[in-house]
Amino acid sequence: MQHVPYVGSGPYCYANSxxxxxxxxxxxxxxxxxxxxxxxxMQLIGGSLPFFDPYGWDPEAGFDGALAALGWTSQVSKGDDAEDALSRLRSALKDGPVWVGPVEMGHLRHQPGMTGPIEADHYVVILALDEKRVLMHDPQGYPYASLPIADFMAAWSAKTLSYGRSFTLRSGFSRVAEVSEADAIRASVPAAIHWLSMVTDRPVPPESLGNADAAEALAARIEDGCDRGLRAHLIHFAVRVGARRAADAATCLGRIGFAQSAAIAGEQAQLIGALQYPLVLRRDAEAAEILRRLAPTYDRLLDALQGGD
Structure with a gap:
């Protein structure tokens, strides 16, 4: 089937920010x-929590490299003191919007159903701050959302997240080089090879698995009985963002003439996306079979990229 680029909603918070x-x-x-x-x-963190992203990866692992490849730079500040964080934010806002995250999504009470921490990371763009409220563009679908400072600070403290430091912000965004999208994609291929190779010096929880092993282990776990929490994580987040990431990879690789790699990434996108229906309908044996078909594609994509396609 011909690959068709995806355009639409989805959990792309930091890319949108x-x-x-x-x-x-x-x-x-x-x-x-x-x-x-x-x-x-693909990774199965601690042998239990699946994500369709690289072994040992989290969003912060890719930000600086992405900015460099795209020809941009920014200033990052972090810290554990809430009062200092608010002061830094107020100062940064004098020059324009400020990128903030990770934040705990469960404290963003402008989002329906959010009443406390759910251990979900998120990124937003802060537009203004007064004595009572923060004004933000929340890429989850809430432009110009306002939130009481107390709730925002609870979210920004990121205490319930598995990565990132409290009160992290980026400001001073500056374009330092005019880089075409095609050149940025080409410049990012070595990073793609690195992540697919599963070679990392980043701390990885014990019993974590990557790529084919992660897919096979998740298939076995789902087949034995997909618990409620795992199913919710997959159908509300992991499958949606995983399929979109792979679809975007196929689109980008096709743009730079990596036809074989693009075809494999497109196959991955279709397989990950195909998980949604059986998981929602609790047809777990079907989902497990799809994961087993996905497993060998990671080595195939690595071989294609290492061979220059």
Whole structure:
């Protein structure tokens, strides 16, 4: 089947937030996501929590490399003191919007159903701050959302997240080189190879698995009985973002003439996307079979990229 690029809603919070910070010079979110390295692998963290992103990867692992590949730079500040964080945010806002995250999504009470931490990371763009409220563009689908400072600070403290430091922000975004999207994609291929190779010096929880092993282990776990929490994680987040990442990888690789790699990434996108229906309908044996078909594609994609396609 011919690959058709995806355009639509989905959990692309940091890519969308970066695009807002870049303004009129923003590349596509597909190119931004590709440059972070997120599409290139699968991991089962601690042997239990699945993500369709690379072994040992988290969003912060890809940000600086993505900015460099795209020709941008920014200033990062972090810290554990809430009062200092608010002061830094107020100061940064004098020069324009500020990129903030990770934040705990469960404290963003403008989102329906959010009443407390759910251990879900998120990124937003802060527009203004007064004595009572924060005004933000929340790329989950809430432009110009306002939130009481207490709730925002609870979210920004990120205490319930598995990565990132409290009160992290990026400001001072500056374009340092005019880089075409195609050149940014080419510059990001070595990072894609690195992540697919599963070679990392980043801390990885014990019993974590990657790529084919992760897919096979998840298939076995689902086949034995997919618990409620795992199913919710997969159908509300992991499958949606995983399929989109792979679809964007196929689109980007096709743009630079990597036809074989693009075809494999497109196959991955179709397989990951195909998980949604059986998982929602609790047809878990079907989902397990799809995961087993997905497993060998990671080595195939690595071979194609290492061979220069």
């Amino acid at each position: 970066f695009a807002m910070m870049f303004g009129q010079e923003a590349p596509s979110t597909a190119a931004i996501e590709f440059a972070t390295g997120s599409p290139f692998g």
